[in-house]
Amino acid sequence: MPNPPFLLSDEVADALEAGRPVVALESTIISHGLPRPRNLEAAGEFEAILRDAGVVPATVAVLDGVPRVGLDGTGVERIANEDMAKASIRDLPVLAARGASAATTVAATTHLAALAGVRVFATGGLGGVHRGASATFDESADLVALAEHPVAVVSAGVKSVLDIGATLERLETLSVPVVGYGTTAFPSFWLPTSGFDLDWRVDGPEEVAAILRAQDAAPEDGRPRPGLVVANPVPEAEGWDRAEHDRVLAEAFAAAEAANVRGKAVTPFLLSFIVTASGGTSLEVNLALARNNVRVAAAIATAYAAAR
Numbered sequence: 087m088p089n090p091p092f093l094l095s096d097e098v099a100d101a102l103e104a105g106r107p108v109v110a111l112e113s114t115i116i117s118h119g120l121p122r123p124r125n126l127e128a129a130g131e132f133e134a135i136l137r138d139a140g141v142v143p144a145t146v147a148v149l150d151g152v153p154r155v156g157l158d159g160t161g162v163e164r165i166a167n168e169d170m171a172k173a174s175i176r177d178l179p180v181l182a183a184r185g186a187s188a189a190t191t192v193a194a195t196t197h198l199a200a201l202a203g204v205r206v207f208a209t210g211g212l213g214g215v216h217r218g219a220s221a222t223f224d225e226s227a228d229l230v231a232l233a234e235h236p237v238a239v240v241s242a243g244v245k246s247v248l249d250i251g252a253t254l255e256r257l258e259t260l261s262v263p264v265v266g267y268g269t270t271a272f273p274s275f276w277l278p279t280s281g282f283d284l285d286w287r288v289d290g291p292e293e294v295a296a297i298l299r300a301q302d303a304a305p306e307d308g309r310p311r312p313g314l315v316v317a318n319p320v321p322e323a324e325g326w327d328r329a330e331h332d333r334v335l336a337e338a339f340a341a342a343e344a345a346n347v348r349g350k351a352v353t354p355f356l357l358s359f360i361v362t363a364s365g366g367t368s369l370e371v372n373l374a375l376a377r378n379n380v381r382v383a384a385a386i387a388t389a390y391a392a393a394r
C-alpha cells in the first residue's frame with residue numbers, strides 16, 4: 087500500500103508487544119456521525135468501556151498529516167471539536183502531503199488497524215451499497231477494505247438507509263465472512279432485524295476468536311487476507327420503534343433528494359437529519375448500539391488474546 091507511515095501510541099504499542107487485547111475505534115462516527123457535544127462524551131465512554139474490560143483502546147485518526155493508532159485525550163478532543171475531513175484509505179497520502187487532519191472511516195480505520203496488527207475493531211454501522219447504486223456506483227470503500235485486511239469489525243449491521251440486500255451480496259462476492267452475534271437475523275443499525283438472514287450464528291466471544299484463529303492459520307497464498315463482519319444487533323429494549331423509524335427514514339430520503347446530497351456527504355447528512363427529525367431518539371439508539379458493539383469487541387479481543 088503506497089500510504090504514509092503511521093504512529094502507534096506507546097500504550098497501544100506496549101499492549102500489542104505483550105499480546106494484550108486491543109480494540110480499534112473509528113473517528114468518523116465521532117466527527118461526522120454524532121452531534122456535539124455528545125460525540126466527545128461518547129468517544130470517552132467507548133474508551134472507558136474498553137479500559138474497564140482490561141482492553142486497550144486504539145482510536146484511529148489522522149492528526150496533522152500523520153495517521154495515528156491510539157490517541158491521547160487531546161487527540162480525541164480534536165476529532166470531536168475540530169471541523170475535520172472524512173478520510174477513506176485513498177485520502178491518506180493527500181493528508182500526509184498537506185499535513186492535514188481527518189477522521190477515519192471504517193475503511194481507513196481497518197487499513198490502519200491492519201498495519202498496526204490490531205485484529206478487532208468496534209464501530210456503529212458499516213458503510214455499504216447505497217440505494218440506487220446501480221446508477222450512482224455509490225458503494226462504500228468499507229466493503230473492499232474488509233476484503234483486503236484481516237480485521238474483525240463488530241457493527242450493528244448497516245443502516246436501513248442503505249440497500250441491505252445488495253450490501254450482503256457484495257460481501258459474499260468479496261469473500262468477507264459475516265456472522266450474526268447470537269442471531270441469524272442481520273441487523274439494520276437502529277433495528278435488531280432487517281428482513282435478511284445470515285448463514286452463520288455465533289454465540290459468545292470464544293466462537294469468534296476461534297474463527298479469527300482459523301483465518302490466521304490459513305496458508306499464505308499471496309492474496310490479501312479478509313476480515314470478518316460480526317453483526318451484533320442492538321438489544322431489543324434499546325432499539326427504535328419500527329413505525330417511527332420507517333416514518334423518519336422516508337422523510338430523510340426526501341430531504342437528501344431535495345438537497346441534492348451526493349457521495350461521501352450522504353451518510354453524515356442522513357444521520358444528522360434523522361437525529362433532528364426523531365427528536366433525538368435515533369441518537370440514543372445509535373449510542374446504545376455503539377456501546378454494545380464496543381462491549382462485544384472487548385470480549386472478542388480478550389478471548390483472542392487469551393488463546394494465543
Ligand code: PSU
Binds near residue numbers: 116210212
Ligand atoms: N455508519 C454510521 N455512522 C457513521 C458511519 C457509518 O452509523 O458515522 C461512517 C463510518 O465511518 C463509515 C462511513 O465508514 O460512515 C461510510 O461512509 P461512506 O458511505 O461515504 O463510505
Ligand code: MN
Binds near residue numbers: 225
Ligand atoms: Mn459513498
